[in-house]
Amino acid sequence: MSRDLLRFATAGSVDDGKSTLVGRLLYDTKSVLADQIEAVHRASVDKGLATPDLSLLVDGLRAEREQGITIDVAYRYFGTPVREFVLADTPGHVQYTRNTVTGASTAELAVLLVDARHGVVEQTRRHATVLALLRVPRLVLAINKIDLVDYDEAVLTAIAKDFAGLARSLGFPDDAVQTIPLSALVGDNVVDRSERTPWYDGPTLLGHLESVPVVAPEANAPFRMPVQYVIRPRTEALHDYRGYAGQVASGTVRPGDAVVVLPEGLHTTVSSVDTADGPLASAAAGRSVTILLTDDIDISRGDMIVAAGAEPRVTTEIDATLCWLADKPLRPGARLLLKHGTRTTQVIVGAPECRIDTDTLTEVEAETLGLNDIGRVTLRTADALPVDDYADIRATGSFLLIDPPTGNTLAAGLVGSPLALTPLTPLAP
C-alpha cells in the first residue's frame, strides 16, 4: 500500500513540555524500540526520577542532557500504517526564531504548544508570527498539561478563544487551526483518546496528523524549476543528449509545455520529462527530473525554467522580509551573498524599513536587525533573479543571506511581505 509523507514542526516555549510530547508520540506509536526505552529507564533511575523521563528520548547531545534543555532543531521519524512523518523538533529558548524558521521552512503543519496553566504567552505570539510568516499551511494548538488544570473545559475554551484571535490577526483561516487539549506526560489525547475529557469531541493529535490532507500549496501554482546541473553523457549512443536536472519547485510539467528560460527570457518547448526510470507523462512539485527541450539553447546551473505566460518577475531590486538568524547584526549597506534557487549572487542590503514587533504585531522603526528580529528591507542584487512573492510560491520566494568571509548563513529571506498584520493589544505582563 502506498503511504504519503507529512513533514511537520513543533514549537513551544521552554518548559511547555515539547520534548515530552515528542517522546510521547514516538513512545505511543511504538517508534522507539526496546533498547532506546531501556536507556531512558536507566537514565531516569540515575536521575532519581519515579517515572521515565520521555524527553530523554529526544535530547541527544551531552550538553542537552546535562542542562535538561533542547539546544538545536532535531529531526524525528515515525510512521503509522497510513502515513510517514518527518518531525522537526524546534526548541523555544534563545535562538527561537532561528530554530522555528528552520523547522517551519519545510513543514506542511506546525504543532504549537501552550501550557494550560499559562495560556497564550509572549512566546506563543512570537512562534505563531514566525509560523504565519513562513506560510505554514496548518496549525495545531496543543494545550498541554490539562491534567494540571483538572481537565477543566472552561480553561481550555478560554485559551482556544484567545488563540483564535491571534490566529485571525496573523491571517490563518479558521479551518487551518485545530485545537487539541492534551497531556504529554500522562498521554491524554496524544495517541489514545482520554476518558478524562468527555467534553472534547475532536481528534487526538495523532489522529489529526494522520488524516489532515497533505497538499502543498505549490502544487497548484505555475511551473517553476531551478536548473541544478546539466546532464551530458557525451557517449556515442547519447551524443546529443542534453538534459537539465532539477527538482520541480511548483506546479506540474509535461512534454509539449511551452516554457521560458530565465533570466535570459528564451522561449522553448519541453520535449521530454526524463528520469533514470524512463520518461514521465508529467511531474509535479517535489519530483526530481531531467528536462529536455526542443531547442538547442545555452542553459546552465542557476537558470530557471518556468511556465510560459505565468512567469515570475525578473529583477535586481527585491523588497523582502528578513528573519535575522545570526549573532552578528545587519549592517545597513552590507555587501553579502544571496542564494536563491540554484543561483548565488552578490547583494547590497539596504537599511531596515521597519522591524516587526511580534508582541503587538505592529511595525516599529529599526536601525538594524539583530538575532531573532524580523524586519523589512530592500535588496539590490548583482544578477537579475526570477522571483515570486513568498506568499504565492515559497520555493521561488525564499533565499538565504550569507556572510562572505565566514560563509555563515545570516538571514532567511522572504520576497515581499508575506505577513498581513492586524495589530493586537500587548499582553498583560
Add this chain to the structure above:
Amino acid sequence: MTAPALDALDALESESIHIFREVAGEFDRPVILFSGGKDSTLLVHLAVKAFAPAPVPFPLLHVDTGHNFDEVIDFRDTLVERLGLRLEVAKVQDYIDDGRLVERADGTRNPLQTQPLLDSIVEGRFDAVFGGGRRDEERARAKERILSLRDAFGRWDPRKQRPELWNLYNGRHAAGEHVRVFPISNWTELDVWRYIQREQIELPTIYYAHQREVYKRDGMWLAEGPWGGPRGAETLEQLSVRYRTVGDGSCTGAVESTATTLDEIIAEVTASRLTERGATRADDRMSEAAMEDRKREGYF
C-alpha cells in the same frame, strides 16, 4: 485539479537526488564514502539515478578496517566494475603496520577509521564527502545537518551548525575545511529496506539469512575472524543468522534470522524491538554519548 502528494519513497528519492545534484553543481571534488553496507549501496544507487544517463561524476572511498567479510569485498569490487566507478581504498592496516595507529585492547577497529578517513580527504583534496548516515539511527545524528561543515581537523561542532532552511543548502567553506553530506538523512531503516525491495537493489549476501559459526558476547552474535574468536566460556555455534549493518567484523553482530527474502526481512524489521545499532553495534553501546564523541573527532 490537485496532483496527489508523492508517495513517501518517491518523495525521499527526489530529495536525495536533489542533494546529490546540488553538491555536484557547487563543489569541485566530491567523493562517496562507501563501506559495502546497505546504506552506502543505496547512496550509490541514488547517485546513479541522479546523473543518469551520464556516469556518476565522482569516485568512491572505502575506509577499510581490515576486518572485512569476504562477501562484502567481493560485492564492492563487482559493483564498482559493473558501474564503471573509480574506487579509492584507505587501509587501517597500513596505519597499524607503520605505527601511526595502535590496535585497541578490545580489538575493535571502527574508532580507528577516523585518521585514515581524514588523511584521505586531505590527500584527495575532497571538499564534499557523502555519507550514508541517517538521522533515525542515533540521537546525536538527529541533530546533524544534511550539509555539515567540518573544520580543518575534521571536527563537528554541534553548537556551530548553520541553520538549514527550505531546500537551500549552504556549502560555503574555507580552504582546508570540507563538508559532509548526508543525502539519506530523512530515511528510516524501514524506508531503506522498502526502497531496496522496490528498486531490486543488490546487496552483499550477508544481509540475508545464512548458516554461520558464531559465538555470543555481550548479548550479540559475533563471527570468528582475523580479529579474534571466542574467549573463555564462549563457544562457537552453527546458527541461521543475518546482518542488519555491515561494519568492522570485530564489533558487528549478527541477528538470528531465517529471512532469506526482502519480504521476510521487511517483516522482521517491522516487528523488531531493537534498533539496528542497539542490536548489532558494540561500538555504539560504549557510552551514552559514544556517537557524539566520535563525530566531534571527525568520524562519520
